Amino acid sequence: MAAHRKPRQFPLSGQAVRTAATLALASAATATLFEGSGHAEPALTPAQVKAKVDQLYQEAEVATEKYNGAKEKADRARGSLDRLRDEAARRTDRLNEARDGLGSIATAQYRAGGLDPAVQLALTSDPEQYLERAALAEKAGERQAAAVASVHRELTGLRQLHTESAERLTELQGHEADLRRQKAAVQGKLTEARTLLARLTAEERARYEAATASGRTGGGSSASGDAAAVRADRGSLPRGPVSAPNSRAAQAIAFAQAQIGKPYVWGATGPSAYDCSGLTQASWRAAGVSLPRTTYTQINAGQRVSRSELAPGDLVFFYSGITHVGLYIGGGQMIHAPRPGAPVRIAPIDEMPFAGATRVT
Structure with missing residues (x-):
């Protein structure tokens, strides 16, 4: 019977070892190269960065308006829920009062023995006394029936209020979840825009900020550029009151003029900062229009x-998508809150795609 032998292994020579190591390193380098190229961010030109940042700011404004809408709905639902809870508290107090009244009647009947009028007639030898007692018993019965009806009415009302409150709470929770989603969307867009702007050189960023300050493009801006833009905007304001079609429009414009230079903050409605619809809302509120x-x-x-x-x-x-709004002041100009990094300012209505106009009535 032949013996089973392990195959003989021949050690690699020095040259073979070096060749194998070279191939392994080359393979690893190639794999790393392909892996890195698959995940590396593409190089963008300054013009592409600016275009992408402008797009991100516009997308952030879309999300901002959705956030504003969700917040408005959440506020309404919260107010409705608070009113229902207040009414439930008042009804609970009335229910307790009705129950106390019913308890007093029951206690009085217990102390009086609670005898049926027919029994009282059989036991008394004075008919006049019986009639007097019967009249009192009838009044007590009426009071008891009224007290029972009051308790029933308050209980029914409380059940309805609790049902409505549960519905409003569910509605509120849905709006608050939407609020969180839109807030995350806004913050994500703004973070991405800041990251892209950080890829510009100092010189490119300076040119971009100068263009932003003059209103030719969107994005971040420098303090000096903002100050220059605000001075230019205020210098371009007409002397005296604006020639508006009515006094309320003039008041709205005067308010908006006074906000020039204040920062854009998404979701803000003043008085220290605004987003675009927050500014127009506050301006017309100053004129007495909601x-x-x-x-x-x-x-x-x-x-x-x-x-x-x-x-x-x-x-x-x-x-x-009707995602930006400004207040027209005549001569093809408007006052608006542009976007993060750009304060409230005067701008031509031609700088963005026009979508429509509304005259407040």
């Missing part, structure tokens, strides 16, 4: 007008 919160609801807050019919005080809207 506007809804978002761009896509403000556009329906008055009479639609064409671009050729624009008058000072009209609301002007931009982009296909």
Whole structure:
């Protein structure tokens, strides 16, 4: 029977070892190269960075208006829930009072023995005394019936209030979840924009900020550029009151003029900062007119007008999704809160895609 032997292994020679090591290293380097190239961010030109940042700021404004809408709905649901809870507390107090009244009647009947009138008639030898007692018993019965009805009424009302409160709470929780989603979307877009801007050189960033300060593009801006833009905007304001079609429009414009230079902060409605719809809402509030919160609801807050019919005080809207709004002041100019990093300022309505206009009535 033949013996089973292990195959003989021949050690690699020095040259073979070196060749194998070279191949292994080359293979690893190649794999690393391909892996890195698959995940490396593509190089962007300054112009591409600027275009991408502008797009991100516009997307952030879309999310901001959705956030504003969700917040408005959440606030309404919260107010409704608070009113229902207040009414439930009042009904609970009335229920307790009704129960106390019913308990007093029951206690009085217990102390009086609770005898049926027919029994009392059989036991008394004085008919007049019986009639007097019977009349009192009838009144007590009426009071008891009224007390029972009051308890029943308050209990029924409380059940309805609890059902409505549960519905409002569910609605509120849904709006708050939407609020968190839109907030995360805004913050994500702004973070991505800041990351892209950080890839520009100091010289490229300076040119970009100078262009931003002059209103030729979007994005971040420098303090000196902002100050220069604000001085230019205030210097371009007309002397005396604006020629508006009515006093309320003039008041709205005067308020907006006073906000020039204040920062854009998404979701802000003043008095120290604004987003675009927050500024127009606050401006018309100063004139005694209540506007809804978002761009896509403000556009329906008055009479639609064409671009050729624009008058000072009209609301002007931009982009296909109605995601930006400004306050028209005449001469093809508006006051608006542009975007993060760019304060409230005067700008031509031609700098963004025009989507429509509304005259507040």
